[in-house]
Amino acid sequence: MKKNASELGLKFFLKIFEIAPSAQKLFPFLRDSSVPIEQNPKLKPHAMSVFIMTCESAVQLRKAGKVTVRESSLKKLGATHFKYGVVDEHFEVTKFALLETIKEAVPEMWSPEMKEAWGQAYDQLVAAIKTEMKPTS
Numbered sequence: 001m002k003k004n005a006s007e008l009g010l011k012f013f014l015k016i017f018e019i020a021p022s023a024q025k026l027f028p029f030l031r032d033s034s035v036p037i038e039q040n041p042k043l044k045p046h047a048m049s050v051f052i053m054t055c056e057s058a059v060q061l062r063k064a065g066k067v068t069v070r071e072s073s074l075k076k077l078g079a080t081h082f083k084y085g086v087v088d089e090h091f092e093v094t095k096f097a098l099l100e101t102i103k104e105a106v107p108e109m110w111s112p113e114m115k116e117a118w119g120q121a122y123d124q125l126v127a128a129i130k131t132e133m134k135p136t137s
Contacts, residue, residue: 001105002055008105009047014038015097023093026084054098058121067124078132086133091126098122 001008017024017037024030029042037043057067069077102118103110 001102002052004105005052005055006044006048008101009049009051010038010044011104012051012097012101013043013047015101016094019097020090020093023090026086026090028084054122054125057125058118061121061124062117067121067128069125069128074128074132077129078134081129082133082135091130095119095122095126 014037024037027043027046029046030037030040033040035041053069057069060067099115099118099122103115
């Protein structure tokens with residue numbers, strides 16, 4: 001899936017915004033944009049980086065039994081999510097959209113076990129981000 005990360009990442013974010021249109025307000029680069037959301041020049045790179053990080057988390061969980069993210073990355077992710085007011089409900093919508101995107105990307109491989117594995121990887125990544133969701137000093 002990583003080789004299609006750009007396309008899948010965009011599908012993933014469009015699915016988030018389909019489920020929760022108000023989530024667009026969390027992204028400064030979408031707030032005042034005059035182009036259709038799927039054509040926003042900053043959305044695709046952002047969506048791809050989020051999708052790749054989530055894929056890497058799944059690989060880490062499978063190989064090492066846990067998800068690890070560099071502390072500097074975690075601090076930045078936590079601070080950004082805190083700054084823009086991300087709450088638990090946003091993470092839940094994102095998880096649902098992620099699982100649906102993966103299911104659509106690899107329907108022949110999709111199984112309850114795969115859903116559980118991706119869910120665990122996402123949950124561990126989110127738990128790590130949440131530990132750093134505090135104001136920057």
